[in-house]
Amino acid sequence: MAGVENHIRFQEVFHIQGGNFTNAGSISSRVKEILKRAGLSDKVIRRTSIATFEAEMNVICYADRGNLSLLITPHFLKVVVDDEGSGIHDVNLAMREGYSTANEKIRELGFGAGMGLSNIKKNTDEMLLTSKFRQGTHLEFVIYLDKQNEG
Amino acid sequence: MSFVTVFDIVNSFRLKIRAGEKRLNEQVTGGYASDLLSDVIAHSRKGNVWITIQTHPNIVAVAMMKELSGIILAGGREPDADTIQKAEEEEIPILVSPLFTFEVVGKLYQMGISGMG
Numbered sequence: 001m002a003g004v005e006n007h008i009r010f011q012e013v014f015h016i017q018g019g020n021f022t023n024a025g026s027i028s029s030r031v032k033e034i035l036k037r038a039g040l041s042d043k044v045i046r047r048t049s050i051a052t053f054e055a056e057m058n059v060i061c062y063a064d065r066g067n068l069s070l071l072i073t074p075h076f077l078k079v080v081v082d083d084e085g086s087g088i089h090d091v092n093l094a095m096r097e098g099y100s101t102a103n104e105k106i107r108e109l110g111f112g113a114g115m116g117l118s119n120i121k122k123n124t125d126e127m128l129l130t131s132k133f134r135q136g137t138h139l140e141f142v143i144y145l146d147k148q149n150e151g
Numbered sequence: 152m153s154f155v156t157v158f159d160i161v162n163s164f165r166l167k168i169r170a171g172e173k174r175l176n177e178q179v180t181g182g183y184a185s186d187l188l189s190d191v192i193a194h195s196r197k198g199n200v201w202i203t204i205q206t207h208p209n210i211v212a213v214a215m216m217k218e219l220s221g222i223i224l225a226g227g228r229e230p231d232a233d234t235i236q237k238a239e240e241e242e243i244p245i246l247v248s249p250l251f252t253f254e255v256v257g258k259l260y261q262m263g264i265s266g267m268g
Contacts, residue, residue, distance in 0.1 A: 022233065025212025032216065049216055050192055057188075110205045115189035122193075 010038060010072040016056055018063040018085055021109065028053040031070055031079075038072060040145060047123040048077060048143055054116040055081045055139055061106050062086045063136065076125075080140040088131035095121065095129070155179045155262055157221045157244050160200065164248065164258050166223065170235045171244035177220040182264050184256050188213050195219060200264070202255050206230050211237040211245075221245070225252040 012034070014027045031052045035045045052068070059066035063085025071078045088094045094101075095117050102112020121127050124141035131137040158175040161168060168175075180198030185191050186205050195201060197218045203210060206228050214222055221244035224230060230238070230245050238245045248255050 022208055024209045025216060029212065029215055053192055053213075053216055054189065109207055109209065110186050110188040110203075111209075113187040113189050115187070115193065119189055119193050 007073050008071060009074065010034065010070065013067050013069040016059040016063075016066045016068055016081075016083070018059060018065050018083070020060060024057060024060050025053060027056045027068055031068075034070065035072075035077075040072075040077075044077070044143055044145055048079070050123045051120045051141055051143075052079055054119045055079065055141075057111055058116055058137075058139075059083045059085070061102060061111055066136075075146055076142050076144045078140065078142045080138075082136065082138050084136040087133040087135050087137055088129075089133045091129055091131055155264055157200065157246075160221075160223075160259065160262065160264075161246060163262060164250075166246035166248050169224075169230050169245045169247055170238035171221065171242050174221075174242045174244050177244070179220050179264055182256065182259050182266055184252055192217065200259070202252050202259075204228050204252065206234060208234045208237045210234065211241055211243050214238075214243045215241050219243070223248055223255055225250060225255045 016027055028049060032049045035048055063083035066081055066083030069080045093099055097118040098114040100112045100114035106112040120141060125144050126142040128140045157177050157179060178198060179200050181196060183191060183195040183199045184202040186203050191201060191213050195217050198220050200221045200223060201219050202223045202225055204226050206224060210222055211234060224247045227249045229247060
């Protein structure tokens with residue numbers, strides 16, 4: 001990986017405050033701006049925006065706090081999200097579309113439909129999700145920049 | 152793609168404008184109706200007008216993220232005060248209609264706006 005580190009084009013870490021619905025989406029908006037300025041393709045920007053928004057919302061809905069880091073290299077971009085919070089009891093179940101543990105408040109806001117993680121999976125090329133129940137969750141995903149057919 | 156603007160929609164069924172008045176000349180590429188934000192994030196397209204009954208500030212975040220042309224609140228719902236403030240800052244049109252979602256979508260279809268734009 002030493003070779004990769006020599007070619008980092010961009011790297012930044014953003015803090016996400018759990019429960020702060022008022023500023024929800026602000027980190028993913030910033031990430032989107034960064035990708036636009038980096039001149040990445042519309043498709044990469046669209047896929048990354050969707051995955052990042054969902055990841056940000058998961059921290060806001062289910063964690064006390066978290067960090068989202070964005071890494072851009074010439075060939076791929078990688079987003080890593082680590083949070084401290086409720087964690088996920090059964091990662092396989094959580095990945096199933098429609099499965100959700102969201103409370104009534106979260107659902108009333110139009111979140112918690114059980115689509116977030118599958119939206120991330122669909123819009124990324126590699127995805128890794130691990131969690132310690134009642135402690136926190138680690139999510140990382142990769143989107144390749146040079147394999148994307150426009151469309 | 153239709154040649155309808157947000158302004159045309161406001162005019163043709165007399166929607167009330169609650170925010171984003173400066174951006175009404177935006178072209179509407181199609182429409183999407185849903186109250187689940189993940190669904191809108193996944194399936195709406197750039198330039199779509201979005202019909203929802205959600206009124207909280209996160210709808211502005213979704214509209215920004217997906218570069219939607221505007222949000223129509225159905226069923227006579229009014230945006231929260233902080234939603235209006237955020238929409239003004241980000242110049243996202245928020246329009247309100249006394250009609251329920253189904254009727255709003257029907258009227259948009261009659262204007263030539265479809266769901267697949």
